[in-house]
Amino acid sequence: MFVLQRFLGHLSIMAEMIRGLNVVLLGRTGIGKSASGNTILGKEAFKSKKSSTSVTRDVAVESGRVCGRWVTVYDTPGLFNTELSDQLMTEIARSVYLSSPGPHAFLIVFPVNMRFTEHEQQIPQIIEMMFGEEVLKYSFILFTHGDLLEGESVEKLIEKNCRLRDLVQQCGGRYHVFNNKAQNNREQVNDLLQKIDSMIEQNGGGHYSNQMFEDEEQRKQHEEKQIQDEIKRFLLLLLIFCCC
Missing domain, CATH: 1.20.5 (Single alpha-helices involved in coiled-coils or other helix-helix interfaces)
Structure with a gap:
């Protein structure tokens, strides 16, 4: 009986992995990428530190069961890191594509209080250079530090900032807000996964x-x-x- 239960347990985990999600975190250093990965997985999987120096030097990969499915998160080095050469950016993209079957969603991370400059406006183009022209069809804007909104809606924040509005539009109008200080709030994670599922369906049910x-x-x-x-x-x- 024990052997049968163990076997059925392995089958259950394999089924979760088959219908799992591969999620890639992208963005500048020190804006909550790694913390967002921890929030998604519901555990301290990635080193998280508020700093202008990148904690993540290579693509870090962690997995876990989230809201009844198997989720794999790829935490990438910070974009605009001075040490990120073109060759390294290509290697980052290549390492992500070694995943099977491939990324289902790219989450472009911005804190809600970030001042959007020309650098931020270039991020979608840099991501296209790294992953290809179709990548934004599989992308979300993920806002971090949701606690700083203090009752203001993120929609109002997007509406009054034309640069931010343009970024969201380039990602098909898709966005989500995280409060990484409330990792136990699994509703924010479940809502994100539902939005990703809707995007996957719009993309014909596939992955990048x-x-x-x-x-x-x-x-x-x-x-x-x-x-x-x-x-x-x-x-x-x-x-x-x-x-x-």
């Missing part, structure tokens, strides 16, 4: 696939080759001109 990443990599390589060919042609013409 490895094929999409590979297509994007091929497109980048093709563009780089075109640029190199143009440079070679220019240098050849310059050489011919100098020899005449």
Whole structure:
């Protein structure tokens, strides 16, 4: 009987993993990415520290059962970290795509009290460069420090800030608010998962696939080759001109 119960328990966990979610956290350093991962998983899975120096150097991956399903969270290094070279950004994207079957949702994290500058406006474009042109169809804006709203609705905050409004619109109008000081409030997590489910349904029931990443990599390589060919042609013409 014990062996049967153990076997059925393993089957139950496998079923949860099959219908699980892969969630990627993106954003600047010190804005609550890791804390949001901890809130989602309901445990201290990631190192969380309010600092301008990135705690996360590589992609950190943690999993757990959340609201009756298996959820895997990918905590990425902070965007605009001075140590993030183009090569490292590519490696971050590649490590995320090693997940199976692929990311279901990208959560772009902003604190509600952040001052939105040109840097913040560039984040969607940087994410597109890392993951491909279709990535924003699978993206949410996740606002942290929800306790700082102090009764003001996040909708009002979005409405009165044109830069923020544009960011939300680029993500299909999808957003959610977390109060990471209230990790025991599982309703905020359940609401997020329901919103992700709705987005997945709108996207045809799938995830952001490895094929999409590979297509994007091929497109980048093709563009780089075109640029190199143009440079070679220019240098050849310059050489011919100098020899005449």
